[in-house]
Amino acid sequence: SPALAEPLGLGREALPEEIAAWDVDVMPDGTGLPEGSGDVASGEGLFQEKCAACHGDFAEGLDNWPALAGGEDTLDHKDPVKTVGSYWPHLSTLWDYVHRSMPFGQAQILTPDETYAITAYILYSNYLVDEDFVLSDRNFSEIEMPNAGGFIVDDRPETEYPVFTAEPCMRDCKESVEITMHASVFDVTPTDPADKDK
Amino acid sequence: MSKFATTSRRGVLRAGLAAGALLPAASLSARAQDGPDPLITEVQDWARYTGAGVDETPYGLPIRFESDVIRRNVPWLTADPISSINFTPIHALDGTITPAGCAFERHHSGAIELAKPDYRLMINGLVDRPLVFTYADLERFPRQSGVYFCECAANSGMEWAGAQLNGSQFTHGMIHNMEYVGVPLKTLLAEAGIRPEGKWLYVEGADASSNGRSIPLEKALDDCMVAFKANGEALRKEHGYPVRLVVPGWEGNLWIKWLRRIEVTPGPVESREETSKYTDTLDNGISRKWTWVMDAKSVVTAPSPQVPVRHGKGPLVITGLAWSGRGAITRVDVSTDGGRNWRTARLAALGQRMAMTRFWLDHLWDGEEMLLQSRAMDETGYVQPTKDALREIRGENSVYHNNGIQTWWVRKDGSAENVEIS
Numbered sequence: 001s002p003a004l005a006e007p008l009g010l011g012r013e014a015l016p017e018e019i020a021a022w023d024v025d026v027m028p029d030g031t032g033l034p035e036g037s038g039d040v041a042s043g044e045g046l047f048q049e050k051c052a053a054c055h056g057d058f059a060e061g062l063d064n065w066p067a068l069a070g071g072e073d074t075l076d077h078k079d080p081v082k083t084v085g086s087y088w089p090h091l092s093t094l095w096d097y098v099h100r101s102m103p104f105g106q107a108q109i110l111t112p113d114e115t116y117a118i119t120a121y122i123l124y125s126n127y128l129v130d131e132d133f134v135l136s137d138r139n140f141s142e143i144e145m146p147n148a149g150g151f152i153v154d155d156r157p158e159t160e161y162p163v164f165t166a167e168p169c170m171r172d173c174k175e176s177v178e179i180t181m182h183a184s185v186f187d188v189t190p191t192d193p194a195d196k197d198k
Numbered sequence: 199m200s201k202f203a204t205t206s207r208r209g210v211l212r213a214g215l216a217a218g219a220l221l222p223a224a225s226l227s228a229r230a231q232d233g234p235d236p237l238i239t240e241v242q243d244w245a246r247y248t249g250a251g252v253d254e255t256p257y258g259l260p261i262r263f264e265s266d267v268i269r270r271n272v273p274w275l276t277a278d279p280i281s282s283i284n285f286t287p288i289h290a291l292d293g294t295i296t297p298a299g300c301a302f303e304r305h306h307s308g309a310i311e312l313a314k315p316d317y318r319l320m321i322n323g324l325v326d327r328p329l330v331f332t333y334a335d336l337e338r339f340p341r342q343s344g345v346y347f348c349e350c351a352a353n354s355g356m357e358w359a360g361a362q363l364n365g366s367q368f369t370h371g372m373i374h375n376m377e378y379v380g381v382p383l384k385t386l387l388a389e390a391g392i393r394p395e396g397k398w399l400y401v402e403g404a405d406a407s408s409n410g411r412s413i414p415l416e417k418a419l420d421d422c423m424v425a426f427k428a429n430g431e432a433l434r435k436e437h438g439y440p441v442r443l444v445v446p447g448w449e450g451n452l453w454i455k456w457l458r459r460i461e462v463t464p465g466p467v468e469s470r471e472e473t474s475k476y477t478d479t480l481d482n483g484i485s486r487k488w489t490w491v492m493d494a495k496s497v498v499t500a501p502s503p504q505v506p507v508r509h510g511k512g513p514l515v516i517t518g519l520a521w522s523g524r525g526a527i528t529r530v531d532v533s534t535d536g537g538r539n540w541r542t543a544r545l546a547a548l549g550q551r552m553a554m555t556r557f558w559l560d561h562l563w564d565g566e567e568m569l570l571q572s573r574a575m576d577e578t579g580y581v582q583p584t585k586d587a588l589r590e591i592r593g594e595n596s597v598y599h600n601n602g603i604q605t606w607w608v609r610k611d612g613s614a615e616n617v618e619i620s
Contacts, residue, residue, distance in 0.1 A: 006388070007388055007389045007391070008338070008339065008389065009389075010331065010335045010338055010339065010389060011321075011329040011330060011331040011335050011389060012329065012330055013327060013328065013329065013330075014320055014321075014322055014328035014329055014330045018320065018330065019320070019322050019328060022320055022322075022458065022459050023320075023322055023323075023459070023461060025400055025402075025410060025461070025467050025469065026467075027463070027465065027467055027468070028465075028467075028468050054277075063277065064276070064277035064278075065277050066277075075479060075483035075484075075485075076481065076482055076483030078594070078595075079595075080479060080483070080595055082474070082479070084474075087474065087485075088473055088474055089468065089473055090468050090473060092468065093468055093469060093470050093473050093474070096467075096469065096470070097469070097470040097474075100408050100410075101306075101307070101406055101407050101408055101470075104280075104281070104307070105280075105307075105406075107307070107406035107407075108406070150483065150484055150485055151473075151477060151484070151485050151486070151487045152484055152485070152486055152487070153486070153487060153488055154486050154487070154488050154489040154490070154491075155486065156486075156489065156491075156493070159591060160493075160583075160591060161578070161580060163583075163587075163591070164580050164581055164582075164583045164587070165578065165579045165580050165581065166579075166581065168531065168540070168573065168575075168581045169540070170531070170539070170540045171539050171540075172538065172539065173537055173538050173539065173540070174537065174538055176620075177535065177536030177537065177538060177569060177619050177620060178619060178620040179569075179607060179617045179618070179619055179620075180617075180618050180619060180620050181360040181361045181617060181618035182361060182607075182615060182616075182617055183361040183362055183363060183364040183503075183615060183616035183617065184364060184615055186361075186362050188272075188274065188362060188363065189272075189363050189364040189365060189368055189503075190270060190271075190272055190273070
């Protein structure tokens with residue numbers, strides 16, 4: 001690229017094995033997926049074994065741990081429930097993230113076939129496929145996620161910057177001011193005795 | 199025996215007051231002395247005996263009296279402390295540089311330990327030469343430096359639905375501001391040679407979470423830095439040792455720590471951290487993605503809930519921080535009456551692009567209640583909005599990017615609270 005400076009000759013060529021070991025990301029169109037497959041039933045077994053302790057038997061989430069299923073049609077509610085089924089736009093992200101970063105505390109132990117199976121089970125938990133469904137690199141791009149159309153590119157330059165770019169008021173900007181909310185009502189801030197000694 | 203004013207426990211005892219007795223606020227002022235101060239009239243230990251030798255502290259920590267100036271976490275915010283956040287004690291700091299030892303942390307699979315000899319950085323994808331660098335290789339490239347703020351996209355996120363946490367550390371402390379030294383990202387990319395089809399970068403860390411994010415090539419070639427020093431020394435472990443990405447003005451999640459791989463791609467990967475997370479849901483259920491820039495923002499750090507006014511009425515320094523991801527801060531206004539009237543504060547130094555700016559307002563407090571606010575302006579002319587103005591456009595479910603004006607209610611007794619006002 002002409003915009004860039006001349007190379008200095010530092011570093012060395014990356015070997016194919018090295019690139020294969022680290023470059024495991026999957027694009028929305030499925031680029032990067034390895035060959036393989038897995039069905040809902042084997043995914044359910046793997047999920048109980050490796051995932052359910054945090055995410056629940058049905059991917060519904062335990063305690064504060066993330067729910068992976070549920071929350072359909074809640075995105076415009078006061079407290080939206082954002083899960084794989086209700087929120088995530090691409091199936092590639094689910095496969096990629098599970099394969100690279102889950103289970104939490106023991107990442108990168110899942111084979112491609114195991115990842116396909118767990119992905120199939122999470123789809124099933126979201127009522128997006130039948131119980132006999134088999135997910136593979138070949139049918140991967142046929143799955144459309146419910147909220148695929150739910151995202152827009154950052155529109156602050158159009159919707160906010162013109163509104164907030166004006167000489168601000170300095171004097172007598174409003175008639176009166178009332179307190180409408182107090183943090184002390186919630187009383188959820190950690191307290192530290194050290195603060196009071198100062 | 200007179201009531202000697204002093205903040206020292208030793209002095210209190212010498213003055214014959216009961217230990218721990220509450221001193222009236224006015225007696226903290228030097229003007230309230232009604233007799234000779236024993237801290238002056240009696241020879242103190244530190245004026246007679248020797249202090250610590252130069253061999254005692256090869257690498258020092260703050261004096262013990264500052265033990266409250268520490269990171270704090272809020273356990274209920276996250277499921278566990280490994281994928282979690284803590285907060286910079288901005289309420290107690292001044293100036294702009296954040297001491298690395300108390301600069302906030304945000305990890306998704308903990309702070310990993312990665313030694314320089316074990317460190318590798320790969321550049322692959324749509325390049326002429328896929329490359330592997332060692333840490334020693336990186337130190338041989340021409341360097342650059344810059345001071346930048348790193349603000350978590352979720353800073354102030356708990357406040358979308360109303361006043362919740364009581365203190366600027368908790369409401370605004372997912373931020374730090376450091377002087378970085380490293381190599382321009384474009385220099386490393388030139389070494390590999392970007393192919394014409396390469397339009398985006400995918401950058402990821404060496405940790406289990408990987409934190410992979412997509413960045414458009416224009417930003418990478420503009421001002422991104424692969425940094426190995428912060429505030430003069432190597433990065434702290436928890437800040438990405440030995441190498442992190444610096445992405446000036448953009449949300450902290452993009453500042454990949456323990457950076458291990460840069461892939462040149464034709465399009466965005468749409469990873470977990472740019473689909474499930476770091477997308478901002480609007481009132482109608484539609485979500486913004488790729489909200490990279492952190493908009494102009496400010497907060498009064500003192501007085502604030504953790505920093506009550508204890509000296510009574512009279513001269514009062516109102517101080518705080520301002521920053522913008524779209525350029526330099528040009529002005530900060532401060533209101534003591536909840537935004538009815540404003541005065542322009544002094545900037546400690548000219549604003550620098552995508553860096554923190556310190557402001558001070560020298561105020562004469564009449565002892566009455568105050569509703570303290572600050573309002574930042576940046577070089578684009580953008581004026582920090584109120585929280586209500588943001589909610590009118592976005593609703594309350596954005597989670598991220600809350601740069602609304604903060605209000606502290608300072609009571610007559612000098613204590614302060616996080617509030618929302620009409």
